[in-house]
Amino acid sequence: MDRLNELASSKAAVIFTKSSDCMSHSIKTLFYDLGASPAVYEIDRDPRGRELEMALQRLGCKPTVPAIFIGGQFVGCAKDVLAAHLTGSLKDMLLAAKAIWF
Template sequence: MDRVTKLAGQRAVVIFSMSSCCMCHSVMRLFRELGVNPTVVELDEDPRGKEMDKALVRLLGRNPAVPAVFIGGRLVGSTDKVMSLHLSGNLVPLLRNAGALWV
């Protein structure tokens, strides 16, 4: 859990992902199209990925836990929450407040 919390707090936007997850790719694409360069932690490519995945499952209360999106060091959630924020117009202000967007 400490590793997840530490990584999530190091950048404005952190996405915990699996390289083969299509929903992870969709969320990353949305952020990039908005002009955000998220830090992506590919759990299947990290030596401590299984440990972090278990921590994310506990945090989110679901399995699979990816994508798990953190903005400003706080857990936002997965694809459905990110898309809901985007469609309601609340994602961009959240990204601005976290310092991920300058415009």
């Protein structure tokens, strides 16, 4: 869990993904389209990825990816981020964390 917290705080926006996961790709694209440049950690390519996956499960991620952190805080999984985008609060979170500027 310590490593997860360290990585989640490494940048204003952080996305934990798996390289072959289509929802992970969609969330990364959404962030790029909003002007963010998130840190992306592909847990299936990380030697300690299983540890990260277990830590994400403990946070309540089901499925475990994509898991999104903004400003070091766990935002949620794909459905949570998409819901926040639809209400406009995702952009506000990214602005507050200085992940994007306008």
